Amino acid sequence: MYGPLRPDPSLPPVRINLYSDTQTRPSPAMREAMLGAGVGDEQLGLDPSVNALCERVAAMLGKEAAMFLPSGAMCNSVAILTHCRPGDEIIAHETAHIIEAEGGAPWALAGARVLGLRGARGMFSADDLRAALTMPSRYAAPQVLLEIEQTANLGGGTIWPLATLRDLVGIARAAGMATHMDGARLMNAVVASGISAAAYAAPFDTVWIDFTKGLGAPLGAVLAGSADLIDRAWRWKQRLGGALRQAGICAAACLYALDHNVDRLAEDHANARDLAAGLAAIGGLNVEPPETNLVYVDVAASGRTPGDWAAALRAQGIMVSVMGATRLRLCTHLDVTGTDIIETIAAFHNLA
Template identity: 40%
Template sequence: MIIDLRSDTVTKPTKEMLDAMMSAEVGDDVFKEDPTVNALEERLAKMFGKPKALFFPSGSMANQTAIKLHTSPGEQVICDKYAHIYNYEAGGVAFNSGVSCNLIDGHRGMFTSQQVIQSINPSDFYYSQTSLVEVENTTNKGGGACWDFQELERIKTVCDSHNLGYHLDGARLWNALVAKKETTKQYGQVFDTISVCLSKGLGCPIGSVLIGDEVIMKKSIHLRKIFGGNMRQVGYLAAAGLYALDNNLDRLAEDHKKAKEIGAILFDLSIIKKVEPIETNIVIFELESHVDEGEFIQQLADKDIHIIGMGSNKLRVVTHLDYTDEMHERLLAILNEF
């Protein structure tokens, strides 16, 4: 039994999801004639109370499109130093949009409205013009932390008063919604654009969707084409998203529960220096300085348990749809042996 906890992206479609995919009605999406992808886009737009949604092959492409929609070359995006768009999207902010990032030193990937105010550049001609604030919820490098929604509203007020765009990288927003008992409509009212991922917590094989207001989304399909993301009979993939929205949202609470139980075991181990607070499905922990990170990972791998190293003796575990109760009991038992 292989236990893969490197990421929630390692899941494979269930038989039921595959059945939904194989029975999907499809057409040419470049002509907007694929009824299944149209249905997915319409459903997500309605869920967030927005007029437009567009299916993308990846979350990075959806985020990169949003950044380009909000900015012009030479301008600047405000985001946290842990932001996915800065750390894990291959420099796409600079390459695709010609903009730079003004990094906020936040807390676990989150920052305050006051920090945003302090990060907005003066209007003098020799400064890069600030044009966008980007938020990630939940925060990946922050250990699956969830934002305080009232802080997000306060940042929105700052964006409105300074004429700034407001984008949400919601790759794991579904986890935040379940953990905090919040709604998609709340987020739709606050953000101009929102990207949501279907292939992480919801267990789809591929896909993200960018959702937004009418004016800002007008060029989104053109930019998707430029980035090479226009597809044909994509309804087979969109059907997985529709199935996941019907069946895999509420069960995210199970992933959160298991993550907290893993964290509780780690907290009591003498070789563990620190376990970050656990709110959703990500567990980040730090080994004591005398423990070799590579050796610890290998010891688990020898028992068919796979986790990911983050450097500096920090490691990450991510629970997900394919991590069963049986796997969970085995992992807890093995951790207790340490």
């Protein structure tokens, strides 16, 4: 998954980084905002920049309260630990980030197992969820949490329809379950669909957004929910070492991102569409139509492995992700230009 990232001095410098939107670097203007940030002890509620960020994100998501954390993975872990107890069961898609890319954290930290449901493009239906529910029994693990990833990364950056989310949450609530949204790329869904973050977040008990992907900050994510939930989540933040000190330097980057880097996500989506169209014209490549900023390419018919393609591209200074036995992922972001897209398509043509 994603492929190894090991320094190799024999390789040329990376010119075009399509590995992930986590590869963005803070702009000079963002660094200036960080330099001028007001700071204080975040644990004591004395950091004005962190407080401003949490208040803004809570309002944006329509929640009572929020907390600043170093990463989205920690947001997921803190939320799961707050909602679940050892032996509980979480229901998510089988390709969810909490299953595929967080080191088994739900099992290791919360002692909760995750039941992965199948479904095309990273999503499942209301009928799929109903079929997965079990009758309350002393023999069965309590099903306590429904988890949704918006957008669905391994599904191709797909956007869960709002009506589907509402249906799923309604079923989960009727079954006595809590609900959590992994909003790593929620703002991509907002920009692509025109539906507000608050509307997507409204059905869920907890939700978080990431600032290190398309929004371009060097670190940070914000978890939001009711005042009571966030108050309880703080104990887990403390236990996991997520409590910070003068974190305003980092929160300032996130505030800058909200001011300057949200609407421009549309550029990433346009670049992804152009990239997909260019690659689709190459024989042996099966390109999944992108909905946001992730372009998945199945290379099985090309006669080469994804690793072969990635290595050949890396030799030209282009970095992409290997995603399983047959797929590559190319991720557009604020450090990828239209010229980069043209060069990448040309590189694929030359290698075909």
